[in-house]
Amino acid sequence: MRxxxxxxxxxxxxxxxxxxxxxxxxxxxxxxxxxIDAAPASAWRDLDPANTLYMELASGRVIIExxxxxxxxxxANIKTMAKGGFWDGLxxxxxxxxxxxxxxxxxxxxxxxxxPYPAGTQTHLPAEFTRSDNGVHFDRLxxxxxxxxxxxxxxxxxxxxxxxxxxxxxxxxxxxxxxxxNNAPDSSIGAELYVVTGQSPRALDHQLSVVGRVxxxxxxxxxxxxxxxxxxxYTDPKLRTPIVSIKLASEVPVEQRTPLQLLRTDSQxxxxxxxxxxNRKDDFYxxxxxxxxxxxxxxxxxxxxxxxxxx
Amino acid sequence: MRxxxxxxxxxxxxxxxxxxxxxxxxxxxxxxxxxIDAAPASAWRDLDPANTLYMELASGRVIIExxxxxxxxxxANIKTMAKGGFWDGLxxxxxxxxxxxxxxxxxxxxxxxxxPYPAGTQTHLPAEFTRSDNGVHFDRLxxxxxxxxxxxxxxxxxxxxxxxxxxxxxxxxxxxxxxxxNNAPDSSIGAELYVVTGQSPRALDHQLSVVGRVxxxxxxxxxxxxxxxxxxxYTDPKLRTPIVSIKLASEVPVEQRTPLQLLRTDSQxxxxxxxxxxNRKDDFYxxxxxxxxxxxxxxxxxxxxxxxxxx
Numbered sequence: 001m002r003x004x005x006x007x008x009x010x011x012x013x014x015x016x017x018x019x020x021x022x023x024x025x026x027x028x029x030x031x032x033x034x035x036i037d038a039a040p041a042s043a044w045r046d047l048d049p050a051n052t053l054y055m056e057l058a059s060g061r062v063i064i065e066x067x068x069x070x071x072x073x074x075x076a077n078i079k080t081m082a083k084g085g086f087w088d089g090l091x092x093x094x095x096x097x098x099x100x101x102x103x104x105x106x107x108x109x110x111x112x113x114x115x116p117y118p119a120g121t122q123t124h125l126p127a128e129f130t131r132s133d134n135g136v137h138f139d140r141l142x143x144x145x146x147x148x149x150x151x152x153x154x155x156x157x158x159x160x161x162x163x164x165x166x167x168x169x170x171x172x173x174x175x176x177x178x179x180x181x182n183n184a185p186d187s188s189i190g191a192e193l194y195v196v197t198g199q200s201p202r203a204l205d206h207q208l209s210v211v212g213r214v215x216x217x218x219x220x221x222x223x224x225x226x227x228x229x230x231x232x233x234y235t236d237p238k239l240r241t242p243i244v245s246i247k248l249a250s251e252v253p254v255e256q257r258t259p260l261q262l263l264r265t266d267s268q269x270x271x272x273x274x275x276x277x278x279n280r281k282d283d284f285y286x287x288x289x290x291x292x293x294x295x296x297x298x299x300x301x302x303x304x305x306x307x308x309x310x311x
Numbered sequence: 312m313r314x315x316x317x318x319x320x321x322x323x324x325x326x327x328x329x330x331x332x333x334x335x336x337x338x339x340x341x342x343x344x345x346x347i348d349a350a351p352a353s354a355w356r357d358l359d360p361a362n363t364l365y366m367e368l369a370s371g372r373v374i375i376e377x378x379x380x381x382x383x384x385x386x387a388n389i390k391t392m393a394k395g396g397f398w399d400g401l402x403x404x405x406x407x408x409x410x411x412x413x414x415x416x417x418x419x420x421x422x423x424x425x426x427p428y429p430a431g432t433q434t435h436l437p438a439e440f441t442r443s444d445n446g447v448h449f450d451r452l453x454x455x456x457x458x459x460x461x462x463x464x465x466x467x468x469x470x471x472x473x474x475x476x477x478x479x480x481x482x483x484x485x486x487x488x489x490x491x492x493n494n495a496p497d498s499s500i501g502a503e504l505y506v507v508t509g510q511s512p513r514a515l516d517h518q519l520s521v522v523g524r525v526x527x528x529x530x531x532x533x534x535x536x537x538x539x540x541x542x543x544x545y546t547d548p549k550l551r552t553p554i555v556s557i558k559l560a561s562e563v564p565v566e567q568r569t570p571l572q573l574l575r576t577d578s579q580x581x582x583x584x585x586x587x588x589x590n591r592k593d594d595f596y597x598x599x600x601x602x603x604x605x606x607x608x609x610x611x612x613x614x615x616x617x618x619x620x621x622x
Contacts (some may be wrong), residue, residue, distance in 0.1 A: 087344070096532055097529055098529065098533070144455060144457045146454050146455045146456065146602040146603075146604060147602055174409050174509065183594045198485065198510075199484070199510055199511055199607060200486045200510055200604075201607070202600065202604065202607070203588070203591065203596075203600050203603070206598055207595075207596055217410065218408055219408040222408055222409070222533070222534075223533075223535070223536055223537065224534070226530040226533070279565055280514065283494045284494050286518065287516050287517055289513065289516070290513070291458055293457060293458070293513065295510050296511075296514065
C-alpha cells in the first residue's frame with residue numbers, strides 16, 4: 001500500500017482559480033510544478049555571487065542568499081568576516097528541535113578563547129530589525145496573516161509589512177537566517193547566526209536582524225542532531241558539527257560555484273503557481289483551502305546549466 | 312559571544328496581558344514556563360495507556376497519543392495492528408525535508424512481498440477527515456487563522472472548526488500523525504502513517520484521516536536523513552530507518568512504561584501560558600506580536616514520578 005499521499009510537489013493536477021470555482025465549466029489548469037516548469041527564462045533571476053554564501057559542511061554545501069536591502073550593515077560585516085575566514089573551523093553549536101540551528105564561535109564570550117575577528121570587522125552595529133517601505137517594490141499576497149497587517153515578498157524574501165509604521169521586515173520562515181544577539185537590540189554583529197529549522201517562529205519577527213535565508217541545502221541543516229532541551233546547546237562539544245568554511249560565492253573560483261536561479265516573486269509564473277497551491281484541487285486534493293500561509297509558499301530554485309550564469 | 316538569543320522556553324520574563332498593555336502600571340507577570348511550572352496537579356492529565364503508542368527506534372522511544380474521538384475506526388484498527396506486531400521490523404521509508412516522515416510497509420503494494428496484516432485488521436475503513444462539533448468541548452483561541460474559521464483545542468488536540476458545517480478536525484501541526492491514503496478518500500486503514508516534521512502543512516487539513524500526534528520523541532524523527540527530492544522516498548532501501556516495534560502502552564509491562572502527563576488545554580495555566588507567549592515582553596523581547604498561531608502553541612508534557620500514573 002505505497003500511498004500517493006502528499007504529492008505536494010509533483011504530478012499533474014487540476015487547479016480551479018478562486019474566482020472561477022463556481023463557474024459552470026472551469027478550465028483545466030496546470031499544477032504548480034507544471035507552471036514553474038513552463039516559466040519563461042525572464043521569470044528567473046540569477047543568484048548574485050556577491051551576495052551569496054557557501055557554507056561547506058562535511059555533508060555538503062549550504063547556499064545562503066544575503067539580504068543587503070534589509071540589513072546592509074550586518075551583511076557588509078558578514079562579507080568581511082567571510083573573506084577573513086572567520087567561520088572556517090568553527091561549528092554549529094546549537095540545534096533546538098522545531099526551532100533553530102545556531103553557529104559561530106562557541107567560545108566567543110570567553111576572553112582568551114574567543115577566535116579573533118578578521119581585520120575590518122565592525123564590533124558594533126545598529127539594530128536592523130525593519131526597513132522603510134518607502135519606494136520598495138512589494139509583491140503582496142492576498143492572504144490573511146495573524147502576525148502582520150500585510151504579507152508578501154520584497155527582493156524575493158518573504159516579508160511582513162505594517163502600512164501604519166511604513167516598515168517591512170523579513171519573516172521567520174523555514175530557512176531564514178538571522179543574527180543572534182544579547183538583550184540589547186544593537187548587540188549583534190553577524191558573527192553568531194541562526195537558521196530556522198522548525199515551524200516558523202514568527203514571534204521573533206522584527207525583534208532581530210534578519211540577514212538572509214538558505215536557498216539550497218536545508219536538508220543538511222535540518223537533520224543535525226538536537227542538543228539537550230530546552231535550548232539545544234550541546235553540553236558535549238564533540239557533538240558540534242564542524243564548519244569547513246563559509247565563503248562568499250564571488251570569492252570562489254567560477255568553476256566551483258553552484259549557479260542557481262530563483263523564480264521572481266513578481267513573475268506571473270510565481271503568482272500562478274502560488275494560486276495553484278492556494279486552491280489545489282485534483283484527484284487527491286478535493287477540498288481546497290482557498291488560502292496559503294506566507295511560510296508555506298515555496299520559493300522555486302533551480303540549478304542552471306548556463307555557464308554564463310557563473311559570472 | 313554566546314548569545315541569549317531565542318530563549319523561548321526558559322528564563323523569567325514579564326508578560327503584559329493584551330488588555331493591560333496600555334495600563335499605567337501593568338503588573339509584573341510570570342513567563343510561560345514559570346506559569347507551567349506552577350500549575351496545580353489538577354491542570355495535568357495522565358496520558359491514557361490504552362490510547363498511547365510506543366514506537367521503538369534504535370535511537371529511542373517515540374510516544375504517540377491516539378485520537379479516538381476524531382478517527383475511531385482508524386484508531387481501533389491501529390490498535391489491532393499494533394497488538395499483532397504489524398510494524399515490528401518494518402521501517403520509516405520516506406523523509407521529505409520540511410514536510411513528513413512516513414512509515415509502514417515499503418512493499419505493501421507488491422503482492423507476494425507485502426507483510427500480511429494481523430488477524431482482525433479491517434482492510435477497508437470510511438474516511439474520518441472531520442467529526443461533528445455537536446456536544447464537543449472546544450477550547451477556542453481568540454487568534455485569527457487563515458486556514459479555518461476558528462481554531463483551538465478539542466481533547467487536547469489542535470483543531471480547526473467551521474461553525475457553518477458543524478465540523479472540527481485535527482490540524483496538521485508539527486508532530487501530527489495521519490493515515491496515508493491513495494486517491495480515494497476511503498483508501499486508508501492506518502497501516503501507512505506519516506508524522507509532520509516541517510512547517511505545518513495545513514493545506515492537508517480535513518483531507519486525510521488524522522489519528523493522533525507525537526507527544527514525546529519528535530527529535531528522533533526530525534533528524535532522520537532526508538530521501539531524494541521531491542518526495543523523500545529512499546531509492547536505497549539501506550537508508551530506511553528500522554522500526555524495532557510499535558506497541559500499545561497498555562500492552563507494555565507497567566515498569567517499562569513512560570508515565571506522561573499533558574497540560575489540560577482547558578486549564579487556567581494553559582490559557583495563561585499561551586497568553587504569556589502571545590504578548591511576551593521581557594528583557595529580550597520588546598515588541599510583542601499580540602498573536603499566536605495555533606501550530607506555535609506548545610503543548611506541555613512532563614514525565615511524572617507518580618507510580619500511580621503507570622496504571
